[in-house]
Amino acid sequence: MLFNSINFILFFSTVLVLYYFLPRKYTWIMLLIASLFFYMCWRWQYIFLLFFPATIDFFVARNIEDSSDQKKRKALLMLSIVTNLGLLFYFKYFNFFIGSVNTASSLMNIPFFLNAAKILLPVGISFYTFQSISYTVEVYRKNIKAERNFGRFALFVSFFPQLVAGPINRPQILLPQLNNLQPLDPANMVKGGRLILWGLFKKIVVADRLAFFVNIVYNSPESYHGTAVLLATIFFAFQIYCDFSGYSDIAIGVAKTMGVDLVKNFNKPYFSHSIKEFWDKWHISLSTWFRDYLYIPLGGNRVPMARWIFNLFITFLVSGIWHGASLNFIIWGAIHGVLISIESLNAKLKFMPFKLPGFLSLIWTFSIVSFAWIFFRANTVSDSFTIIRNLFDFSHSFTAEIKQMTGADIYNFAIGIPLILLLVIFEKGWEFEFVQKNFYTYRPVRFACYISLILLIALFGVLVSQSSFIYFQF
Amino acid sequence: MKRLFQHLFILFLVSLFLFWLLDLGFTYVFQKGNYTKIQWLDKVKDQKFDYAIHGSSRAFTTIDIPQIGDSTGKKGINISVDGSSIPDQYLMLKLFLLKNNTVKKLYLQVDPFSSDMEEVFEFAVPKFFPYIKDDVVFDHFKQFGKEWYAYRYIPFYRYAKYNTLWGIHEVINDKFSVLPQDFDQFGDFFYPNVNYKAPEKLRHMTFDLKGKYKFLNLIIDLCKQYNIKLILFTAPVADIIIDNDYKNNAVAFGNLMKSKGVAYYNYGDLYGNDPKMFFNEIHLSKSGATDFTKQIMEIFR
Numbered sequence: 124m125l126f127n128s129i130n131f132i133l134f135f136s137t138v139l140v141l142y143y144f145l146p147r148k149y150t151w152i153m154l155l156i157a158s159l160f161f162y163m164c165w166r167w168q169y170i171f172l173l174f175f176p177a178t179i180d181f182f183v184a185r186n187i188e189d190s191s192d193q194k195k196r197k198a199l200l201m202l203s204i205v206t207n208l209g210l211l212f213y214f215k216y217f218n219f220f221i222g223s224v225n226t227a228s229s230l231m232n233i234p235f236f237l238n239a240a241k242i243l244l245p246v247g248i249s250f251y252t253f254q255s256i257s258y259t260v261e262v263y264r265k266n267i268k269a270e271r272n273f274g275r276f277a278l279f280v281s282f283f284p285q286l287v288a289g290p291i292n293r294p295q296i297l298l299p300q301l302n303n304l305q306p307l308d309p310a311n312m313v314k315g316g317r318l319i320l321w322g323l324f325k326k327i328v329v330a331d332r333l334a335f336f337v338n339i340v341y342n343s344p345e346s347y348h349g350t351a352v353l354l355a356t357i358f359f360a361f362q363i364y365c366d367f368s369g370y371s372d373i374a375i376g377v378a379k380t381m382g383v384d385l386v387k388n389f390n391k392p393y394f395s396h397s398i399k400e401f402w403d404k405w406h407i408s409l410s411t412w413f414r415d416y417l418y419i420p421l422g423g424n425r426v427p428m429a430r431w432i433f434n435l436f437i438t439f440l441v442s443g444i445w446h447g448a449s450l451n452f453i454i455w456g457a458i459h460g461v462l463i464s465i466e467s468l469n470a471k472l473k474f475m476p477f478k479l480p481g482f483l484s485l486i487w488t489f490s491i492v493s494f495a496w497i498f499f500r501a502n503t504v505s506d507s508f509t510i511i512r513n514l515f516d517f518s519h520s521f522t523a524e525i526k527q528m529t530g531a532d533i534y535n536f537a538i539g540i541p542l543i544l545l546l547v548i549f550e551k552g553w554e555f556e557f558v559q560k561n562f563y564t565y566r567p568v569r570f571a572c573y574i575s576l577i578l579l580i581a582l583f584g585v586l587v588s589q590s591s592f593i594y595f596q597f
Numbered sequence: 598m599k600r601l602f603q604h605l606f607i608l609f610l611v612s613l614f615l616f617w618l619l620d621l622g623f624t625y626v627f628q629k630g631n632y633t634k635i636q637w638l639d640k641v642k643d644q645k646f647d648y649a650i651h652g653s654s655r656a657f658t659t660i661d662i663p664q665i666g667d668s669t670g671k672k673g674i675n676i677s678v679d680g681s682s683i684p685d686q687y688l689m690l691k692l693f694l695l696k697n698n699t700v701k702k703l704y705l706q707v708d709p710f711s712s713d714m715e716e717v718f719e720f721a722v723p724k725f726f727p728y729i730k731d732d733v734v735f736d737h738f739k740q741f742g743k744e745w746y747a748y749r750y751i752p753f754y755r756y757a758k759y760n761t762l763w764g765i766h767e768v769i770n771d772k773f774s775v776l777p778q779d780f781d782q783f784g785d786f787f788y789p790n791v792n793y794k795a796p797e798k799l800r801h802m803t804f805d806l807k808g809k810y811k812f813l814n815l816i817i818d819l820c821k822q823y824n825i826k827l828i829l830f831t832a833p834v835a836d837i838i839i840d841n842d843y844k845n846n847a848v849a850f851g852n853l854m855k856s857k858g859v860a861y862y863n864y865g866d867l868y869g870n871d872p873k874m875f876f877n878e879i880h881l882s883k884s885g886a887t888d889f890t891k892q893i894m895e896i897f898r
Contacts, residue, residue, distance in 0.1 A: 309601040530776065534766045570608065577612050581619075581757040582765055 124164040126373045127327055134161065135377060142381060143307050150304045151278055154381075158283040162247075165287075169245045172210065177280045179206045180255045184262040184269040196263060203259040207252040214244055219448030247287035249445060251280055253412055258294040260416055267295045275302055284377040288370055290388040290408035297385070305382040317573075318376030323584075324576050325369030329542050331585035333362040335535035339528060341500055344509040349517035351524045352510055354536075359500045360493040361543050364393065367406070391550055393492075396484040398462045401492055409445070413438050428471070435467060436460035446499070451507060455498040462491060538583065545579075616753035623756050623768060627727035630771025632778060634678045635724045638689065642696045647671035648897065649693075650784075651686055652706030652832075654679035658880050659706065659832045661890040662783035665897050673897075675784035677706070680721035682714045683812040688725070688737045690816060694823050695733065702826045704896075705816065707861075709831075709846075713808035717741050723759035787883040788876035795872045796836035802865070803846035806853060817857055828896060829854055831865040833889060836878040839866045862896060864889070 124130050138157045145153055163170050183203040187196050212220075218239045228235040258279070261267045270276040279298050285291075340347045340355035347355065371388035378385045392404035402410050421434040436457075443456015469475050479487055497514075501507035525533060552558050561568050580586075630636045634657075648671060650660045656677035665673055676693055678685060690703070717738070728734045729749050738745045748755040756763045770776050780786040820827040837843060847863040854861040867889070868874050874885030881889055 307598070309598050312601060531761045534764070535761065538766075570611070573608060574611060574615065578615060578619075581616065581753060582760060584757070584760070586758045587761065 124161055126370065126377075127323060130164075139307070139380065147304065147306065151275060151301060154283075154301075154304070155274055155278040155281065158278065158281040158286060161283040162281060162286055165246045166243070172214075172245045172248065173251060173281055174277070176203075176207050176210055176252060176255050177277055178273075179203060180259050180280075181270070181273050181276045184259050185271065187259065187262050188269040200259055200263045204256055207256050211248060211252050214242055214248055216444075216448045218242060250289045250291055251286060253409075254285075254291050254294075255280055257291070257412060257416065258298075261294050267298070270294075270298060282378070282383075284374040284383075285385055288367070288374070289406075290371055290374065290386045291412050292386055292408065297383070300383045307380070308382055311382050312380045315376040315378070315380030318372045318379060320376075320573065320576050322369040322372030322374075322376060324580055325365040325372065325546070327369075327584035327586065328579055329546050330362045330365035330369060332535055332542055332583060333358040333365070333539050334585075335532060336539055337362055337500065339532060341502065341506070341510070344501070344506045344513065346527070347524055348513040348519040349515075350521040352514045354539075356493050356497055356510075356514065358539055358543075360393070360489070360496050361546065363496065363499070364389070365546065393489050394485065394551070395488050396481065397488055398459065398466050398491070401488055402459070402463065409442070413442055417441060424467075428468075432464045432468065435464050439463060450504045451498045451501060454504065454507070455495055458495045458498065462495075542583065613752065616751075616757075620752040620756065623753070623763065624727050624730075626768050626771050627763065630767075631774070632767070632770055632776065633724055634780060634784065635689070636727070636771075637778065637780070637784070638676055638693060639696075639728065641674070641693070641698060644674075644698050645672070646674050646698065646700045648673045648702040648704060649700045650675040650677055650704050650706070651690060652677045653681050653686070653708075653711065655708065655832045655879055656704075656706035657780070657784075657786050658788055658876075659886050659889060660704070660785070661787075661886050662785050664887065664890045665894065668894055669897050671897060673783065674700075675780075677784070678721065678724065679786070680718055680724075682716065682718050682721065683707075683712055683816075684715065684717050684737070684741070685721055685725075687812045687815050687819070688734065690819060691737075692728075692733060694819070699823075700825055702828060703820055704828050704830060706832050707813065707829045708834075709802045709804045709850075712813050713805055713810050715809075715811055723755070723762050726755045726759065726763055729755060787886050788880055790882045790884050791876055793835075793872045793875045793877060793882070795870060796878050799836050799838045799870065801842070802834065802837045803843060804850040804853075806846070806849055814857075817859055821858075827859050829859055829861040830893070830896070831861075831863050833867045833874065833881060833885070834865045834879055835868070835870060835872055835875045837865060837870075839869060862893070864893060867892065 124134060134157070138154070141153050141157075142150055159170060159173075162173060180203050183199045187199045190196050190199070221237045221239050225236055258267075258276075262269045270279065275298075278301050279294060282292075282297070282301065337355050337359045340351055341359070344352075368389035375385045375387070386408050388406060388408050390404040390407065392401050395401040395404055418434055418438040421437065422430060423434060424431045426434065437460070439460030440453065440456045443452045443454070443459070446452040446455070478484075494511075497510050498504075498507045501510055525536065528536070562572065563569075627636065628639070631640065648665075650656050650662070650673065654677070657675065657679045660675065662673045662675055665671060676689060678689055681689065686705070694700075722738070722741075725734055725738065726748065729738070729745075735745065735749055738748075748758075817827060819825075831847070843866070847865070851861040851863065868885075874881055874888060876882040876885070
């Protein structure tokens with residue numbers, strides 16, 4: 124059940140009606156049932172995968188809290204981490220591992236071959252396992268009390284707005300809210316509704332429309348060169364931003380209507396002046412997860428310089444692997460690891476002879492982030508290198524390459540640029556105080572904005588088929 | 598909460614009104630437009646033809662009408678719609694005849710893989726959207742799903758859903774005739790001559806002799822009603838397995854049609870698996886269409 128589908132509108136409306144009418148003490152049970160139903164709509168068997176680590180984490184956390192034996196506490200924590208990561212490894216990386224072993228043995232002429240397992244990646248597994256790990260770690264660190272009600276803990280793991288693609292919420296933020304659900308508040312409903320509408324615009328209008336041109340170029344990398352590849356790469360940068368931040372906005376908006384505040388996941392990342400700033404603003408819930416549960420436990424920056432750089436690099440490499448079981452994601456993570464290491468070293472040692480001025484540093488950051496996206500989007504590593512090679516080949520006519528496409532594809536390409544500009548104007552414009560002041564002061568202005576977004580969705584949204592969100596695959 | 602619902606209701610009403618206005622505007626421009634085959638055919642009225650070619654893209658791209666005119670002096674029209682299935686073709690023929698057009702012979706291209714079809718193709722269906730308020734169109738399509746009621750009764754829903762086809766770009770195109778039609782004045786379209794290579798894989802292609810042929814029978818009945826001589830034919834295909842099964846099946850299908858008083862000509866294997874006349878597996882190139890028209894000229898006399 125995708126957020127951008129009629130089924131979800133019906134489902135969510137039903138949840139809201141039940142939320143409104145049910146006595147307060149039963150609301151969390153209704154939300155738990157709704158969340159499980161929501162997850163089972165993908166594949167009912169998935170529910171066992173959700174419950175298995177949740178059950179272990181629930182009991183592990185209680186035992187960690189009840190125990191004063193540090194060794195036992197550590198062993199229990201390890202049990203939770205191994206269970207979650209083991210599950211993640213099996214479903215997400217096992218076949219990649221098998222493939223790598225087979226490739227290595229064939230390269231070394233060793234007659235050894237392992238058969239791939241028939242595994243279907245359960246949607247959202249990377250998100251809920253990480254959320255569950257953060258719970259046991261926080262209980263271990265004595266930052267929170269273990270939840271004593273399994274149903275309430277199951278709701279924390281499975282809360283439907285954030286179940287399949289985050290944001291990954293910390294237990295100290297989400298659990299108290301779910302344990303103290305508030306009655307529906309019109310102010311929250313309006314705020315939530317606004318976010319949902321804005322998220323739908325970003326997903327259906329911008330991301331899905333840009334996807335047409337991106338798919339054409341990236342699925343036939345040999346056929347496109349120079350400007351076409353450059354534009355497709357820029358389009359993808361905005362596609363993935365609008366796809367994932369649009370999803371996050373909808374998720375946060377849906378939770379907000381019920382009075383639950385989820386963590387912010389994006390903060391205009393393409394207005395960053397450095398890679399570090401980009402990662403402070405992109406997929407914030409994951410970046411901070413890696414910071415708190417990997418980078419800092421590795422020693423963070425309070426270690427010798429070489430170790431510090433290693434910590435930085437390994438954190439981004441793991442972040443790349445988290446995104447998917449393929450060499451493309453590993454390279455993508457490694458590129459960011461290298462870039463952030465250079466930046467951090469430069470901040471400390473100041474070996475760069477100059478500092479780029481504001482606007483140029485913004486363009487530079489956007490350019491290298493977009494360049495790294497090539498590995499993220501390309502179908503194979505070999506395609507990535509073909510795209511990079513063709514990106515710098517301006518000997519082919521851009522017009523001739525565009526003319527190869529159908530009329531509908533040319534239209535989708537042509538409206539891509541105005542849509543990106545519109546998005547940038549909306550996002551940048553919102554930073555101005557007078558814009559916000561007028562929006563919040565005058566009701567007709569707000570109405571005009573809502574109506575404009577609705578019309579933009581109807582006129583330019585891709586509604587013919589609901590396309591999945593890119594981050595659902597992770 | 599009450600105030601929130603009041604505001605939501607106002608928002609709903611304003612949106613509904615705007616969608617109603619957009620629906621009116623879009624429908625007006627699209628009905629005036631002439632870009633798609635269906636828009637063009639909608640404006641063909643009160644005309645007399647000696648023959649019409651009908652079918653999917655396999656008929657749209659296969660017969661050279663001016664060539665037939667030069668050779669036989671007969672006036673023809675190609676009413677085929679690319680991407681259409683046989684239910685759409687039945688509707689198209691019905692609409693064409695209801696506009697007081699007359700035709701003596703109808704050459705309908707039929708294929709083993711589609712002539713017994715009882716569904717409509719997703720990508721071809723929106724072409725009829727500007728005419729959905731027409732009862733003939735709606736009565737035809739409502740049998741294919743409840744969504745057709747939404748297309749007809751929810752303002753602008755159909756144009757929003759298929760805005761890649763019926764979007765603002767098409768409004769501009771229809772209003773200012775930006776792009777030329779991709780078919781000629783007779784309704785023909787020809788693929789360019791390309792270096793099409795032999796099909797990688799051949800496939801069995803036989804008619805289901807026990808099939809219901811619901812829409813084919815409706816076309817047969819419609820032709821009888823309008824005194825039109827119906828001739829069925831199968832255009833050349835590059836990727837079929839030509840064996841005894843195939844040949845016997847074509848003969849058997851011909852006999853089945855004969856029992857309904859309809860002639861059938863099988864040209865599916867006319868060029869064997871030789872790719873030189875083809876643009877792809879199932880479509881002839883321009884030179885292929887010229888040659889094919891020449892080879893079957895007799896049936897137009």
